[in-house]
């Protein structure tokens with residue numbers, strides 16, 4: 233196992249989903265799922281391959297981060313088609329392939345999410361749960377070809393496309409205890425009849441014991457794949473660059489957001505924002521600001537101005553808290569013909585502890601996230617073509633206003649009353665984004681930094 237961990241440690245820093253960019257992980261094997269007992273694993277072992285999922289803790293981070301790494305072990309030489317996806321070779325010559333790209337792993341995952349079932353191996357149990365009826369499930373060929381979704385993702389997604397089969401299965405990379413809110417919220421919305429989320433197909437929950445403590449976490453989530461759709465980030469970028477009006481779509485998106493919030497408030501427990509909850513939310517703004525200033529020193533001179541806006545938000549009356557999307561931006565929504573806006577990825581902010589992401593929160597946090605996203609469109613256009621900056625800003629201002637009108641009309645939100653709270657939440661999101669960009673895309677950092685300047689230098693921008 234030591235040589236496997238050494239291979240992984242050399243390979244992980246090159247992966248998009250690895251959080252501690254620029255640092256070699258310090259790995260400890262926490263648990264190991266061997267699909268050998270599973271029929272699909274049996275299929276792989278017939279050809280000498282072994283399908284596994286390794287849970288490894290990167291103890292170079294504090295707290296340690298737990299990663300899920302599907303690996304298929306092939307006797308050397310591995311199939312030529314998989315050369316590009318080799319993680320490395322261990323001492324006895326066995327070649328480790330990144331499971332996401334290996335058909336044997338894809339098949340094992342499709343089986344668990346569409347047929348359900350349990351796979352047990354030393355110390356780890358993986359349970360597949362499906363929403364499909366038996367006849368629906370058996371119509372899905374386990375041999376459906378799977379492709380890996382390209383693009384900027386925190387996780388890894390496999391798209392299965394075969395006659396009658398269109399499924400996307402997200403494999404969570406960083407694992408945190410409990411049922412992932414992505415699964416919890418999307419299944420609750422779908423069960424309530426909402427078409428604002430893709431239909432859930434199935435998921436895999438794992439349980440194991442680490443250093444005497446029992447833990448369970450979500451490994452994967454399969455959903456209806458919506459073919460031929462582009463996420464709104466790309467659509468909006470094109471529209472802004474071309475100067476095309478986006479206000480009608482932004483208004484509809486505001487209304488769709490409100491509809492989802494109303495359904496979530498009805499289907500899942502709400503919570504009155506008592507003194508403790510109120511304090512916890514405001515304290516999180518301050519904690520985040522301290523981290524941001526430590527990592528992005530340009531923010532330090534703005535501290536007082538930011539804290540003033542936070543203080544105004546703190547003085548506001550908080551509405552009842554409810555479950556929300558949690559990391560809402562244009563990359564999380566797609567416009568589906570004859571269906572309208574569909575929301576994806578209810579996992580919450582990847583940099584926030586899962587225990588916090590699972591709590592009822594302010595629905596306005598999502599509104600603030602989407603407002604920031606329109607500003608990002610303008611910022612991104614301006615980075616590419618500085619001469620278009622003014623036009624892009626006007627485009628974003630119109631889209632933001634239309635989005636707010638759509639949300640307020642559908643939800644009954646009193647814009648004047650919620651202005652200080654929304655202002656604080658948008659500023660908090662920009663502070664989060666400064667950390668996110670410093671860690672992941674330093675060339676974009678000016679986008680949130682400018683927003684922080686603007687948002688900490690003005691009063692109540694939402695009165696309209």
Ligand SMILES: Nc1ncnc2c1ncn2[C@@H]1O[C@H](COP(=O)(O)OP(=O)(O)O)[C@@H](O)[C@H]1O
Pocket residue numbers: 381384385386387388389400402430455456457458459461462463563564576577579
């Ligand atoms: N059900 C789906 N149908 C079609 N495309 C999807 C679906 N779910 C996700 N996608 C595409 O995959 C991208 C990443 O998905 P997301 O759930 O946001 O992953 P991550 O958690 O890794 O960020 C989305 O922006 C969208 O383009």
Ligand SMILES: O=P(O)(O)O[C@H]1O[C@H](CO)[C@@H](O[C@H]2O[C@H](CO)[C@@H](O)[C@H](O)[C@H]2O)[C@H](O)[C@H]1O
Pocket residue numbers: 384385386465559561562563577580581582583601604605606608609665668
């Ligand atoms: O999609 P994720 O859940 O992984 O979210 C993270 O990455 C996002 C970037 O992909 C990041 O969003 C920021 O950049 C977007 C443009 O790429 C922009 O539309 C968003 O408004 C902005 O916040 C998100 O913050 C981060 O959590």
